Amino acid sequence: MMRTKIIIGALLVLLTMMFSSSVNGAVNVSLDAKKATMNSQMIETALQKAKSSKSASEKIVTLPKGVFLLAKTVVVPAGVTLRGANVNAMPILRIQQNEEIPVIKMGSDTKLENVVLDGQSTVGYVNQKHNGVEMVGASANQRVRNVQIVNSQVRNFGGNGIYMKYTDRVSISGTTTSQMVVSKIGYAGIIGYSANNTKIQRVTVRDIGVAGQKLAYNIALSEYFNSKLTSQMQAKMNPRSDGALIESSNILNNAVWEGIDTHHGKNIVVRNNVILNVRNAIAIVSITLKGDMGTVSPPQNIVIQNNRINKEADYVRLKLTKSERYKTVRGIVVAGAKLKKSRDAVYATGIQILNNQVENVQTLGVYSGGITILNSFGAVIFGNKVQLETSGRTNYNGIALIINNKRFLIRGNYIGKITMPTTGVIVFRGSQNNGEWNNAKWSRVTGYRSTLMKNYRDVKLLPNGSLNLKGAKLITQIADPNGVVVRNTNKYVFQK
Numbered sequence: 001m002m003r004t005k006i007i008i009g010a011l012l013v014l015l016t017m018m019f020s021s022s023v024n025g026a027v028n029v030s031l032d033a034k035k036a037t038m039n040s041q042m043i044e045t046a047l048q049k050a051k052s053s054k055s056a057s058e059k060i061v062t063l064p065k066g067v068f069l070l071a072k073t074v075v076v077p078a079g080v081t082l083r084g085a086n087v088n089a090m091p092i093l094r095i096q097q098n099e100e101i102p103v104i105k106m107g108s109d110t111k112l113e114n115v116v117l118d119g120q121s122t123v124g125y126v127n128q129k130h131n132g133v134e135m136v137g138a139s140a141n142q143r144v145r146n147v148q149i150v151n152s153q154v155r156n157f158g159g160n161g162i163y164m165k166y167t168d169r170v171s172i173s174g175t176t177t178s179q180m181v182v183s184k185i186g187y188a189g190i191i192g193y194s195a196n197n198t199k200i201q202r203v204t205v206r207d208i209g210v211a212g213q214k215l216a217y218n219i220a221l222s223e224y225f226n227s228k229l230t231s232q233m234q235a236k237m238n239p240r241s242d243g244a245l246i247e248s249s250n251i252l253n254n255a256v257w258e259g260i261d262t263h264h265g266k267n268i269v270v271r272n273n274v275i276l277n278v279r280n281a282i283a284i285v286s287i288t289l290k291g292d293m294g295t296v297s298p299p300q301n302i303v304i305q306n307n308r309i310n311k312e313a314d315y316v317r318l319k320l321t322k323s324e325r326y327k328t329v330r331g332i333v334v335a336g337a338k339l340k341k342s343r344d345a346v347y348a349t350g351i352q353i354l355n356n357q358v359e360n361v362q363t364l365g366v367y368s369g370g371i372t373i374l375n376s377f378g379a380v381i382f383g384n385k386v387q388l389e390t391s392g393r394t395n396y397n398g399i400a401l402i403i404n405n406k407r408f409l410i411r412g413n414y415i416g417k418i419t420m421p422t423t424g425v426i427v428f429r430g431s432q433n434n435g436e437w438n439n440a441k442w443s444r445v446t447g448y449r450s451t452l453m454k455n456y457r458d459v460k461l462l463p464n465g466s467l468n469l470k471g472a473k474l475i476t477q478i479a480d481p482n483g484v485v486v487r488n489t490n491k492y493v494f495q496k
Contacts, residue, residue, distance in 0.1 A: 032069060036096040037071045039068045039069060040071040043068070043070075043074055046061045047061055047082065048077070051077040059079055059081060060080075061081065062083055062084070063082070063084055064085065065085065065089040066092070067091075069094050070093060070095050073103065073105055076104060076107060077110070079109045081110065081111040082110075083111070083112070083113035084116075087179055091115055092118055094120055095119075095120075099121065100130070102132065102133065102134040103119070103132055104133045106135050106144065107144060108143075108144050109145070109146045111150065113150040114152060116152065117132040117157075118156055119156040121157055123158055123210060124210065125186065125210060126187050128160070130186070131157060131160045131163045132157050132161045132162060134163045135162075136164075136167075137165065140236065140239050142166070143167055143168045144166065144168070146168075147167070149162065149173075150180065152180060153180075153183075154185075155183045157184075157185050157186065158185075159185075159187050161185045161205070162189070163188075164191065165193045165194060167198070169197045170192075170197075171199040172190060172203055173199065173203065174201075174203055177203060177204045180203045181206070182203065182204070182205045183206045186209070188217040188219075190203070190205060190219045191217060191221075192221045192222070193238070194224070196242050197242075197243040198221065198244040198245075200246045200247070201245065201248055204252065205249065205252070206218075206250065207253045208253065209255060210256070213256055216254055216258075217254075217257060217261050218258070219260050219261065220261040220262070221244055221261070221263075222240075222262065223238045223241060223287075224238045225287050225297075240297070241265045242267055243268070244265065244267070246260055246268070247270075247271050248272045249274075250273070250274050251276075252276050252318070252320060253276070254278045255327075256279060258280040258281075258283045259280065260283070261280075261283045261284075261285070262299055262302070263297075264287050266302075268299075268302050268303070270302070270305070271303065271304070271305040271307065274314045274318070275307060275309045276309075276310055276315060276318065277320065277322070277328070279326070279328060280329065281307075281310075281328055281330065281331050281332065282304060282307065282333065283335075284302050285333065285334070286337035286346075286375075289339075293339060293340055293341075294337070294339035294340040294341070295335070295336075295339070296339070297346075298345075298347060299348050301350035302334070302350065302351055302352070304334075304356060305352070305354040305355055305356065306354070306355050307332075307356045307357075308356070308357045309331050309356070309360075311357055311389070327362050328362065329361065329362060330363060331371055332371045333372045334372070334376060335373070335374050336348035336349075336376050336404070338403075338404060344404075345403075345404040347377035347404070348377070349378060351373070351378070352379075352382075353384060354383055355383040357388070358385070358386045358387070359389050360389075360394065362393065363395045363396050363397070364395075366397070367402055369394065369397025369418075370387060370394050370398050371384060372397070372399075372402060373401055373402070373408075374402035374403050375403065375404040376404070376408065377405075377406045377407060378407050379409070380409045380411075381410045382411050382412055382413070383411075383412050383413065384399075385413075386398040386413070387416040388416040390460075393419045394416075394419070396418065396420050397427050398418050398425045399413065399425070401428050402429050403429075403430030403432055403433065408451070410452045410453075410455060411452070413456075414455075414456050414467060414472075415456065415457050415458075415459060416457075416460060426455060452475070454474070455474070456473065457475050458473055460472075
């Protein structure tokens with residue numbers, strides 16, 4: 001017998017629970033079921049008392065250190081905090097033999113702190129119902145709001161670590177990246193659909209995806225897309241995720257798909273993150289239609305700044321090993337929308353790619369590279385460093401403008417050695433890279449009212465991390481597969 005304390009503000013509740021003598025030993029199923037039911041009832045009672053209290057200090061339920069086997073989902077009601085005593089005394093919550101329900105559901109104005117959620121899955125398959133935390137509003141007009149998840153661990157789930165739908169002002173953060181960790185997840189570490197004003201700060205999201213699957217995300221902000229709805233009804237019922245800060249986090253080990261992703265997101269800042277061993281590091285893209293029909297709904301107002309992709313010093317600092325399994329094939333990708341049947345794009349606008357370092361992107365073909373953009377208008381690519389380290393290699397292209405990029409600014413970027421045949425440092429790899437909104441005029445004229453200046457190639461890093469420009473060259477020619485070679489790109493603005 002063990003006496004366990006649950007603190008609800010100033011109220012101390014003494015409860016008695018039965019535990020088996022060894023957590024790792026042989027378990028009697030009937031005893032486990034009774035224990036799980038008792039734990040669930042005990043926690044539910046404490047949360048409901050906290051909900052009904054009029055005192056703010058009594059709206060906090062504190063669980064002691066220990067393993068809590070549960071019979072059902074813990075529902076944290078509006079206005080209540082569920083927490084462990086501290087980061088060194090974190091309770092572990094597990095659902096008993098049921099991977100069809102989440103461990104925790106959170107209402108508005110709630111907080112989860114210093115708690116471990118363990119899905120107990122080997123993550124050998126994807127099960128979208130098997131989630132750690134769920135926050136789900138009734139509709140886009142009835143959102144779950146003002147939720148905090150702090151200094152907690154979410155691990156071993158076949159679906160999603162943290163799942164959001166119709167939310168507003170959710171904050172997921174750690175005091176340090178080692179204190180807020182989402183790991184060993186089948187589909188997405190943190191995912192939001194129609195999730196507004198989301199903050200993800202100082203979080204480690206690692207070991208994501210199932211081998212053989214096509215999709216997996218460390219962090220993704222998107223929307224549920226229904227092709228049967230008109231665009232007006234889609235925007236009303238399943239609006240884009242609008243407003244997010246993804247900052248100072250570690251995005252690690254995803255051999256399947258994307259590290260930081262948004263489909264059709266708006267007003268999102270991605271900055272100061274470390275990304276290692278991720279197949280597609282950062283993807284800012286549109287909604288892909290079924291049946292290879294193209295894409296719709298481009299991203300808008302996205303800042304990608306001061307991120308580090310596959311930097312050698314970060315591998316050393318985080319004690320992470322490089323592996324062929326975790327080969328990165330795309331660094332930073334931004335893609336507006338274009339239907340296959342249409343000549344014209346719907347552009348990604350307000351795009352800024354600033355001061356990132358991109359290393360070791362072993363792209364699989366000429367239509368990708370360290371930084372890749374397509375179907376964009378007014379994109380700014382400034383101050384980035386691509387493949388300056390000698391410990392890896394980037395294939396084919398440093399910066400690739402694929403198709404339908406208009407009136408862009410590419411300035412002050414530093415690019416090292418790019419390998420593989422038919423390589424380009426900065427290169428046009430598709431048609432319609434002209435300044436006009438309507439492509440019907442100059443399908444083969446490149447670069448009208450676009451600016452490329454003060455970009456350098458053959459740049460190296462000094463041991464102290466500063467740039468070595470000895471032997472570096474200004475980039476003064478950019479090849480265009482239409483047969484036009486753009487010249488004099490230093491301090492140059494293209495005209496008709």
